[in-house]
Amino acid sequence: MEYFGFCKEIKEMGLPDVYEEEIYSGHFAKFYDTNVNDIFDVPLYEKLAREYGNHIMEFACGSGRILVELLKRGYDAAGLDISQDMLEILEEKCSKLNVKPTLVCDDMLRHVSSSKYDIIILARITICLLEDDETRIKLFNNVYNNLRDGGVFVFNYLDCPKEIELGEKRPTFLFNKDKKGYAIISEKIFEDRSIVNIYSETNIDDKTKRYITSTSKYLLNNEMISNIIDQTAFKHERTYTLNAVNYETGKMKFVVLKK
Structure with missing residues (x-):
């Protein structure tokens, strides 16, 4: 540290x-x-679910900021996180909702699911925690393998200006x-x-x-993200810019990739 x-x-x-x-x-x-409980991005995931299907997996789901909202709204949502402490908090929330989703404690770079998902979500600019392109490409390839044909991967990042x-x-x-x-x-x-x-x-x-x-x-920008996508089998579907949260270091972009 x-x-x-x-x-x-x-x-x-x-x-x-x-x-x-x-x-x-x-x-x-x-x-x-x-302290992290905003749900400004949930409507975007619902929009994608209406288009691609409601069998959803969230990588790095944490204590359920997004997952709990999706479960409340009736989606078939599962979660994966490397922190058992975060998953225990999430399990307690799910118990109160009387739901038992699939929750997995594992590394998102290596996890292989027995199910193929319509949508895989990576939220809260988690991609920026990965320190180099090699690791990011490894993640993208693993997500690809966990999606059904025609399924989508949605992640977000901060598009940082070159001068900051x-x-x-x-x-x-x-x-x-x-x-x-x-x-x-x-x-x-x-x-x-x-x-x-x-x-x-x-x-x-x-x-x-x-x-x-x-x-x-780690600070990313559009050019860096495009370079990563080009080294995978994904097809870039679209990119959204949400202004619900303001960051000094850049604009929040949501990228949708299709298998």
């Missing part, structure tokens, strides 16, 4: 009860579930509803990637626990 600024100082201070965890595990799995303001951005502060915890989210932009640090603190029964994590998202 790569730290800068505040989180780097916290790590170097050697304070008691400081826990370093992966971004989608333990404390941060719950943090993600609480580098350096550390103003931090974001989040507070728990019960006021017993907070988080500081910091981002630093480099020429090829964005590094996000999160410091989170909780106070339960007068005991303070501190958590830190770091993740990198």
Whole structure:
């Protein structure tokens, strides 16, 4: 993990009860579930389901931001994620809905399903977590193998301008509803990637626990995405631009590829 600024100082201070965890595990799995809950992109997936079919698999489904909404609306939706902690949160949500979808803990680069899907979704700019084109092409090829003939793969990314303001951005502060915890989210932009640090603190029964994590998202653009697609068997169907969420680092593009 790569730290800068505040989180780097916290790590170097050697304070008691400081826990370093992966971004989608333990404390941060719950943090993600609480703070990432917008569903602005669900209507797009419904639109595609009406055209291509409702047998859907979401890669990197996390705690179910999208999957739960699709299940509520009656779609035949399954989910895959590499984080067991995230899937446990999702399983609890599904239990409350009295539904039992197929949920798989596996690596999306290698997973082989016994079922062929109409649609495979990769949301929340997850493709930007993959560090090089070789890995991205490997993912695309695996998605291809898990789709039925004529099925589609939809993913999104930030189309970053070639000239982007580098350096550390103003931090974001989040507070728990019960006021017993907070988080500081910091981002630093480099020429090829964005590094996000999160410091989170909780106070339960007068005991303070501190958590830190770091993740990198690689900066992509239209040219880079087109180059990846050209090295696969997919056919580019269409690209959507959604303005529901604003990012300083680029416009959010949704790409639909057909097998």
